[in-house]
Amino acid sequence: MDAVPLPDGFSAHVANVGIKDDTDDFVVLAATGPCTAAAVFTRSRFAGPSVVVSREHAADHRLRAVVVVSKNANVATGPGGLADARELAEGVALALGCPATEVLVASTGVIGRRYPMDRLRAHLRSLAPWPGPGGTTDDAVRAATGIMTTDTHAKIAEAAPATVDGGTARVVGIARGVGMIEPDMATMLAFVLTDAEVDPGTLDAMWRRVVDRTFNSLSVDTDTSTSDTAAVLASGAAGAVDPGELEAALHSVCLDLTRQLAADGEGAETLLTVTVTGARDDGQARRVAKSVLNSPLVKTAVHGADPNWGRVAMAVGKCSDDTDIDQDRVRIAFGGTEVYPATVDDTGLTALEEYLRGDEVSIEVDLRIGAGAWTVFGCDLTDGYVRINADYTT
């Protein structure tokens, strides 16, 4: 993958500190000065110390760096694990010469195991004075690779909104996560950096809207991680951008990352999108879309390239609290071809099977009640998913 430079005012430090093996497992994304920031986190009742510390640090919308430890989630590790997370933030802050409250901490990997703090401490000491002997890179690809655990490839997306003074800002995002993915407030890990200038309130509001329609509309396996974190940092180096244009750029980057995450879902062979229209409201559209997206019977039908609309009908039907859903009004389509209530002939069936063998499959449901609409992103369910997760060791 070609290098993707980080936006103005950011650099990355990527290294191996021996968390699990000899691949990169330690990443710091750092700005030259404090940034305007917004972040959302998992709502899990088993949220890890990284999330606890980061929620505190992001509260004032001012961040300078993000430190990511991969292959150890530091979750369910008790008071010791919380102290470890605080020490990690302090070590990075010391190297950068900023308050610890300007450092976000993120960590994914095995649950229930403490960090190897001796190695982390030694590495943190080597960072001061910043950037230390390990040096820094401005390549987002190296950073995206460094935050991977079981991802099969790095996930990067970028956009370039115009600034109000006629220049160009940049938005660069990286993400990781292939399993334990049904983010509630965020995805596993996603970090978006921009050199656009934006005020904290505007950034926070647009970030929540963008995350809702992208990472929060993603599900690989219905399982919500204890470590979900999605943050945006704006350095302001490129100057002000029209808020609408910035939000569109953020949306484009996050949507791109969401689709990459869905397509790389554990064992996934097909990117599956489900769009529900004609709902009472957007909430109902999302609920029904998630029900279809998460149905193991729909996911295996997609895997088997079987245009089995009966399973889609079943998954719509099990939204039993939505009593305004009327099976005689609902319409179901695959890739724009209506399959219910319309009947598909043998030629059409062959064409549908061909469509379902593609890399991306879209299922569309029109409830014909109102104007609510939502699209969600996921993948098929394969024997690869079972194999990966039956064999992965604690």
Next chain:
Amino acid sequence: MDAVPLPDGFSAHVANVGIKDDTDDFVVLAATGPCTAAAVFTRSRFAGPSVVVSREHAADHRLRAVVVVSKNANVATGPGGLADARELAEGVALALGCPATEVLVASTGVIGRRYPMDRLRAHLRSLAPWPGPGGTTDDAVRAATGIMTTDTHAKIAEAAPATVDGGTARVVGIARGVGMIEPDMATMLAFVLTDAEVDPGTLDAMWRRVVDRTFNSLSVDTDTSTSDTAAVLASGAAGAVDPGELEAALHSVCLDLTRQLAADGEGAETLLTVTVTGARDDGQARRVAKSVLNSPLVKTAVHGADPNWGRVAMAVGKCSDDTDIDQDRVRIAFGGTEVYPATVDDTGLTALEEYLRGDEVSIEVDLRIGAGAWTVFGCDLTDGYVRINADYTT
């Protein structure tokens, strides 16, 4: 399997009418006179005509027969499908010489295809005068086999509560269902017959309590069928039974059937039970237990015999609306061996792996909040599940 006689006052007619292949696909369970009855049905918004008609017929708690068509669900078949279901009930009623409103109709199999009504009509005509040339059987095993679609074996359970006059009544249940199983008001299909005498109000109340703790606590794949029906018919031939004793017998039979259904879940190799105690109330206990039972990551860990309690913690944690769940109070155990927060040594780990390789695995979660408790029943997630459902044709 040895024959299991039906309770006094019941007989069964089992036949092949050529719905899909040459195995039995048509079953009538009939009483010699009207029975006291109770029934619960799927809450699906795509409930099939069988459920629509049966809900009407069961409303007065008086039933004489149940007719089951296998391998065709008669779901999403429009007004024609509804007329077919009514004609089926009428045909059975004519043969038995009872009102059509005393006949329950149940059907499971492929969605979206009409019955072959010509063959069904011819067979219905041959039933009068009852039992017709096909004859009847008093063997519950034959009836249980006749209602199977993709089940790998017939499911039968029985109990024998004492009557108040010193005799013995009998309770015999049959059930089917291996996939599309997360019953909301009932399971796929379950019919329990008893010769005990009981009044309609008592029977209805105890049936709902029993179903709630048995079939409604079952999930193979989180997918709720469009055809779920669970009914009990009491002929009264054996005389009155103490209500507590009858409820215990019904519970025992339904629990046995539920465990058989879970163990025969599509592709299942392990029966998985999850028990949550110490919850705020029973509802919270059930919600958390279902979250663990339905987690694909927990299900694959069980399949891989991996005592991965981190995934159980994750599944408890994703019940994010239950803000009183405190990760520092929760306790997690496998088969009675605490794994969180207690630490298991290497010897203990080997013993746990051995335990997880067994035919049945129990996961216990103690929330340590209150006295609510619930047990749910399911199975592991295997490549067999994926293979069955990616290959099964519409």
